[in-house]
Amino acid sequence: MLVLSVRLVDDKPHTIILRPHPLQFGTGRTLRWRDKTGQAQQAWHGFKEHRFLLLDFLRLFEFEPDHEAVRAKEVAQIQTNMARLQAEMVEAQADPGRMNAIVEAGLREARAKTLGHTPRLRDQDQDEDSEECVAGAAVPQRPSRSTDLAFPVSQPPVDPSIAAIATGTLSEALETGITDQKIGALRTAAQQELQIATIKASWIQGKAGEISSELAKLTPFFDEKAQAALAHTEEVRNYVGELLDGIGSLNLYVGEDVVVQTICEGASAPRSEPLTFVQAKKLMDEELAVFEDLDQRFDFESEARFFDALRAHPALIEQVFPTQRCVLVMCVSRRHIDYGDTWTNTVRNEENAKVFMLVRNGQNIHRVFSPVESHLGSARLFPTKADDQSMFFRGIDGNKIRFEDVAYSDALNAHEKHALHYKRFLILAAGLDHRLKLFGDFHDEGESLAFVSQRFQDRWCRFLHDDDAGSMLDGGVARPSYQSWIDSKNAYLRPGSRVLCQWRDLINPDTASGITKRTYQDHGRGFTMTANALSPMECVVAYKDGCDVCVDVHVQIDSYRSDRQFNAKVRVSKFRPNYWDHEEMPYLVLDAVEPEDLRWYIHHRNTRVNHLSYIRFFKQALKLVEAERAAEEPARQALLQALNDGCVGPEHERPALVHRAVIAWRAAHRGKPLPHPQQKATAEWRRLLDQMFSLSREGMGLVAQVQEFAERQGYAPLRLVLSGKSKHVLYAAPQEDECDNRLMPHAWVHRITLTHTKTRFTEVSRKWALLPSKAASETTQHEWPGAQEWVRDSNFSSFERKQEIMGLCERFEQSVAPFLSTPDTATFGQMAADYLAALRDSLDTSKTSVVLPVLAFPIALVSHKNTGEMGYLCIANRRAYRVLASLVPDDDFCAGYIREIKRQMSRSFADQEKFQSLWNRARDIRSDWQLIELDVSAFSGESPYIKAQAIKSVSQAARPPLSALMADWYEKWHKDASRFCRIWHPEAHIDANGKLLIDAMLGIEQPQGYCPVHARLVTYSSHSRDGGVAAPRYARWLDVAPIDAELPECPRPEIGIGMSSSTSEYLNRAEAIAAMTQTETSRGSMLVPSHERPDAPQPPQGVERLLIIPCDEAL
Incomplete structure (x- = not known):
């Protein structure tokens, strides 16, 4: 194997990198191991290189002096194989006998595969000679599976004359005479010729593939020669690379392509001030946001605002630069700004993120651009401890890479490149000092050339680790976000x-x-x-x-x-x-809110990451609070002097007493300003003094006395507070029998105002109240265990309001009774007067339509589970004037009310005939009364009339059902609404089975002949415009069944036929048939029972089907 590289550590060989054998190069295998926890791990490892430590390499390998001859022999073997394969291909194409042998072999293989899929033969067939079976002429064939389509299929022998015709021209075939038998023979011959051609092509493709595989084996051998040449020059290339890196660093030193811009000019920093390198990268928009109001559009084109602010606000300079002589890095923004399209976003956000250096020397501020690419995206000026070897010396399994590992040299190289990035910042700074004296005079004259040395930095420089949590001191009590x-x-x-x-x-x-x-x-x-x-x-x-x-x-x-x-x-x-x-x-x-808190969050650098969302708001809040503090200062000083004169409380706690008293007093007085010290004789000034005095006495036996008072009353104390009006207030948990847990758990506690005598507390007043989690108007003096369990919320505005709302539902029978029978004259007069007042209000709500008041009586209370919105479920009547007209006593006084109601309504109708028809329409008990949903604020006073605009719906089941009974409507509504609402109703309104019990009271009964059915109209129609696909003969029918029975599914139509259906509910069968008959008669059709037409589609048992056919066809 070729030695690609020798990696050095401390100028000594450490790791040897070998190139895999050319025949193995580019392949790979899966590596498996167990981690520290014993979990099995695996990863794919490609054979691109092999690494060995020096000692392992020397132990396992030895030098091969004849390596060139070995490689030449291996290449020659591959070339020999290629020549052999090429010769076989040429020989087969030139020698018909050789090709015929290949074809015969292919046919035999095809027959063998076909026989492998042949059904099992009968016992007598299995005794036949195997050679006869191979011939295949008499063996039955079954259709091949889809997986067999790639194999040629065996065919019986073909007459040569037939084969000649199959492979000849059309005219030659016609001259021989064509019969059905010859056509079958020709088809068989064509299939056999296709099979032979397929075998030939497959063999040639196979040989071509083998040649390609052998040829591919040569490529790694030639690549290896190129790699060997590079390996010979590795030392020179590394040396040249180091020279280029050095030249790049020298270019920074001499200032080539380094841009320096002057921001501010003025006096230099004192010579005693060392040069500070600030680690953390600053963000321009987050720094400027403290002094100016910024928005989403601030980007690199707005940077002039920052430099103008540096010139205008010395405090901004002190905020950005921690010392008078320092260096830091900055970019415009870390935000991703959406400019409207992807390309613009990429280009402009890259500009926003480009890093530059800022240098301060007293009142002199400069901006420096580095030409080094890595500097433009730098995260900080110098590395943190987290940037040490740990970030590079980690293996794929997370274990630390040690000196003894083959990956150590790579990790060391990556670490050196990372260190070079930061070293070049230092070299750039050295050049700025030597060439431009940009940092001013801060070191001895002869020390300049030693700028990059450790000794120089220890003596003349400081490194501020403000981006390294491991190097910072604890900042004290942690503040919340x-x-x-x-x-x-x-x-x-x-x-x-x-x-x-x-x-x-x-x-x-x-x-x-x-x-x-x-x-x-x-x-x-x-x-x-x-x-x-x-x-x-x-x-x-x-x-x-x-x-x-x-x-x-x-x-x-x-x-x-x-x-x-x-x-x-x-x-x-x-x-x-x-x-x-x-x-x-x-x-x-x-x-x-304290101004100190606002200032901290405005100036806290890490919080300013989100400056767009809060800092402008906080600055405005700070102005308001500071203005209030300035206005309060005379009163605060007078209160503090009063504490000093009376020696109230420890001296160091007195300013805090004043502050707590002021917060409570202002919150209790709706933000009013403090009384002026000249108003010391007023009651409010005395309350402030009392407030401070009471606060100074916290813990002086008060808690024990208050607890003793609560126990006398039989209550569990929760919290003792001092109100903004200088009153002691006790929050106490209610007793079990005092809690109202209807619809939702009880949320209120007793708020008891106390007065203190010489020996104990006594009660002044009490009320139900929610226990607040926080209240600026109250100063907590003690809180007992379990108090937080009573910090609850309620959808009711108060305990009294809950009683009022639920009481309206409980009084249903009492409220509706006057409208169910003829009342006396006085009662009717009040009912009609209330309606007239409601009528006038309702008629004024719309200029385009007549809106009448609605008579409504709540029977249940509804609370939405998600939003908490409260509402009534009511029995209502939208035609209240009909109810009053039917109840009028027989005297002129009451009749006058009805005439006035009619006159008011008549004036609102433009169409008087329509009004007369509406007024004279007979009263229908079922259609008049209905269920509606209202907001709890819909009722005003004792009147049962509400505006129609107050009606809302929280349930899809708010529509009336087929049944006339309110109980059936309520059941349907409750089933749907209970999924997303809490529902409460008085027990008197509902029976043990949950049925509503008001139908008999209202006189509502099912109509005569009530036997509900549902009917489905089915229609088939042709999609074809030219009549190519005709609709079926019986294309329309009506299926009718009892309401609790299922209607049959519609038969699926043929292609080209469309189908539609609609379902309706009716009181009984007669009503359904009458409604359909009326509609179809106008269309020239009639309904015929399906059993009269045996050829028509018939319904299942229990369903009646009525065919809809033209009248002339029925005759």
């Missing part, structure tokens, strides 16, 4: 909270449905704004609306029709992160 910090502050969201809102990112169809419109498109944000906020960002105070915490935004309609301005409601608590597109932070609750 910026998103976790935001979430923790937004958890303080309560009515009265101060909320900084960025409207474009906060407003979406979930939070502000009144000023947004969904677009249902793949591009864009998925919605459009129907009105735009007048200010992009505002600090507003939150308020409660139902279960939601809301804020108001001042918006303006921007259209050619209107420029109206108004306040729109934004439901902040309904914001869902990552559901709608938003580029920046949507909102931040400022109640517990």
Whole structure:
């Protein structure tokens, strides 16, 4: 084998690389081994080279002086084989006898394969002579399998005259006379000629393939000669490569193709300041974002903004450069910016990622571009400990490559190339110092030429390892990520909270449905704004609306029709992160935000990776909070002085007492500013003093006294807090019999306001409240174990609201009773007056149609499992005026109400005939009452009338069924809605089997003759326009069956015939047949039972089939 290379380590041979034998080169095999854990591993190893350590090589191999003769002999053997194969091919083509022998051998092989697939012979056939079987004339043939198609098929002998005709011309065949027997013989002869030609071609192709294989064996021998020539010159090539690397390094030193740009000029750094090399790569956009507001479009074309900012903001220079004399590397951005197409993205993002050097010497700042390709993509200025030998000295199985391994020399070479990349940075810096004095005066005059030495660097340079976690000190208490910090502050969201809102990112169809419109498109944000906020960002105070915490935004309609301005409601608590597109932070609750936290996240370099999403927002929040602090400073100082004068609390804790009291007071007073020190006589100033005094007494027996109070009341204490109004408040868990677990678990606890006497606490007031996870208006003084289990949420806005909503369902019988029989005059007057008021409101809701109020009575409560939305399931009547007209007492007073209702409705109808028809239509108990779904806010006061716009649907089963009974409709609705909703209903409305019990109360019964059926209309039609494929004779029919029986499947039509079907439900068979008869009579057709036409397709048992045929055909 040829020695390709001798790898040196410390100028001594270490690894010998051999080229495999030419006949083995390019092949390979699978290597198998077990790792440290005992797991079997395998990998494919190709024979491209063999490596041996020096001692193993010397032990296993010896020099072959006659290597050229050995290779020549091996090549000659291959050439001899090729000549032999070529001679066999030429001889067979020139000698008919030789070719005939090949053909006969092929035919015998084909017969043998055919016999191998012949069915088993009878016993008497097996006694026949084997030679006769080989002849094959009398052996029966079976059709060959698909896998036998590649083999020639044996044929019986063919008459030579017939063969001559088969291989001759058409005219010659006609002259001999053609009969059926001759045509069969000609077919047999043609098949045999095809078989012979196939055998000849296969043999020739086989020989050609053998010649190609032998020829391919020669290529590695010739490649080996070229590799041998390269191996002889390896030492020279390595030497030249080292010279070229050295020349490249010298080019950096002398400044060839090195570009230096001046950014700032000024005084130099003091001579005592060493030169600092900063390890981490800085990002231009992330550094500039602290001082300027950037957006997604910032890229390499915007770099002038950064250099202008360096000249304008000395603080930016201090932020980027850690010392007055230092060197660092920087690129524009790490972000992938989408420019619209793939090619532009690639080119421009490569420019954004190109690395350059920045050099600072006092007030002098320069930018340096290196021509070295690897420098343009460098991750840092000098390597980390993670970039040591471990990243190169690892094998394919993860084990460390040691000196004794054959891969050691390759790992060492890769490590040296990696080190050269960083050494060239140092050489570039040395050239900048020698040629341009770019770093200023920081070392002795005679030391310049020793710039790259270890001694020089130890004395005059410093290396800042700010990108190497293993070299950094612990930074103290770990802060949460910026998103976790935001979430923790937004958890303080309560009515009265101060909320900084960025409207474009906060407003979406979930939070502000009144000023947004969904677009249902793949591009864009998925919605459009129907009105735009007048200010992009505002600090507003939150308020409660139902279960939601809301804020108001001042918006303006921007259209050619209107420029109206108004306040729109934004439901902040309904914001869902990552559901709608938003580029920046949507909102931040400022109640517990400290300016020190904002500054830390703004200036923290690792957090600024996400600067586009938060930093502009944080800078605005910081301005607001700092302005508030400046305005509060006189009051804070006066409060601190009051603590000092009264010697309240330890001296070092007093500033914290002031701060905690101020946060609680402002949160409790909806963000109002602190009272001025000149207002010391006011009640609010006294509350602040009381707040600080109470906070200073934490732990002084309060907890034990409060716990003793809770135990007297029979409650388990959860949390003791001091409110923003300087009141002690106890949160206590309710007793079991106080919990309301209907529809969803009980979520409220007792919030008990306490007053403190000399010996104990007593109760001032109490209410049901949710235990907040955080509340800026309350200062927690103690929390008992188990308190977090009661930090719950509820879809109900309050405990009282839950009782009110569910009470409406429980009062169904009481509420509906007046509408089921004629009431007294006073009761009817109230019912009609309520309807008139609701009618006027409903008629005003639309200018194009008449919208009437709906009479509705809740019977169940529904909560959507995903969204938590609450709704009623109601028994409703859309024609309430009919109900009132049928219940009017026999007196003129009540009749007057009906006349007024009729007059109000009549005025709204443009078509008076249509109105009269609607008014005079007879009341239908079944069609009047129905199930509808409403939002829980649809009812106002005690009136049972609601606007039709409040009706919604949470279930596809909200449509009425065939049955007239509400119980059947409810069963169908409940089966569908229970899949995605929680449903609660009063026990009085449902029987033990879950059936609704209100049909008898409402007087609803099944109509006479109720026997539901379903009917399927089947139609066949021809697709052929020219009548090539005719439709079947009986092309249309109607199948009718009981509702609980299955209708038969439609027979599959023939090719060219289309089929369609439709299914409907009817009260009974007669109604189904009557409806179809009416339709078909107008079309000139009639229905005929299928049993009257025996030749027609018949239905299965239990199904009635009615054929639809033209009337003239039926006659």
